[in-house]
Amino acid sequence: MARGPVREQAILNATIELLGEVGYAALTMDAVAQRARASKMTIYRHWRGKPELVKAALDARDAVSVAAVPDTGTLRDDLLAALGMLCAQADERYVTMMTGLVHAMRVDADLAAALRSHVADEDLGPFRTIVERAAARGEVPVDASPERAHQVAEGQLIRRMILGRPLDHNFLTDMVDNLLMPLLTRTFPDIPGHA
Numbered sequence: 001m002a003r004g005p006v007r008e009q010a011i012l013n014a015t016i017e018l019l020g021e022v023g024y025a026a027l028t029m030d031a032v033a034q035r036a037r038a039s040k041m042t043i044y045r046h047w048r049g050k051p052e053l054v055k056a057a058l059d060a061r062d063a064v065s066v067a068a069v070p071d072t073g074t075l076r077d078d079l080l081a082a083l084g085m086l087c088a089q090a091d092e093r094y095v096t097m098m099t100g101l102v103h104a105m106r107v108d109a110d111l112a113a114a115l116r117s118h119v120a121d122e123d124l125g126p127f128r129t130i131v132e133r134a135a136a137r138g139e140v141p142v143d144a145s146p147e148r149a150h151q152v153a154e155g156q157l158i159r160r161m162i163l164g165r166p167l168d169h170n171f172l173t174d175m176v177d178n179l180l181m182p183l184l185t186r187t188f189p190d191i192p193g194h195a
Helices: 004-025 029-036 042-044 049-068 075-089 094-103 109-120 127-137 146-162 167-186
Strands: none
Touching: 004 029, 004 042, 004 049, 004 094, 004 109, 029 042, 029 049, 042 127, 049 075, 049 109, 075 127, 075 146, 075 167, 127 146
16 A cells, blocks of 8 residues: 555545545545545545545645646746646636536535635636746736736636636637736737727
8 A cells, every 4th residue: 555645645636536526515525435446534634624635635636736837937838737737637627627616615614715716726727837938028017916816817718718718729819818928928919009
């Protein structure tokens, strides 16, 4: 049986898998333990309950994504690469998992607090890293707001998913070029007829 960090990662992976398969309400510590080939005692030694375990699993999943964001050398290409990676992960299982969690947090105060903490953690999104790189290259002002870029991108992605429209290259390019680049660089495209 795996030990230490390997066992913990197996538990977190099992949690994500089961959330996508059965949803939060049907997720049990027994099922996680069985899937991860760990004991419930091991799970409870690290996480007090289901909300804390789910937050840890989401945190770990997003931290891996942030670490994988490539440094392309330009702000625009970094944004396109990061958003492309995020959209590739937004499959049917992911959407099912997230919509289930949003629904469950309406009736579970502990889960709601855990998820709010997860969503508010800017280190779990790619924008802080991307904006810091861009500021170091002189592409954006040093006070450019990664949080604002994150909010705009997340809002656009959620809206697009709710509408059932594809998260394709054209959509991402439009969002980067017409929303995120102007927001971060504070330069706006020339609009004919406007001073």
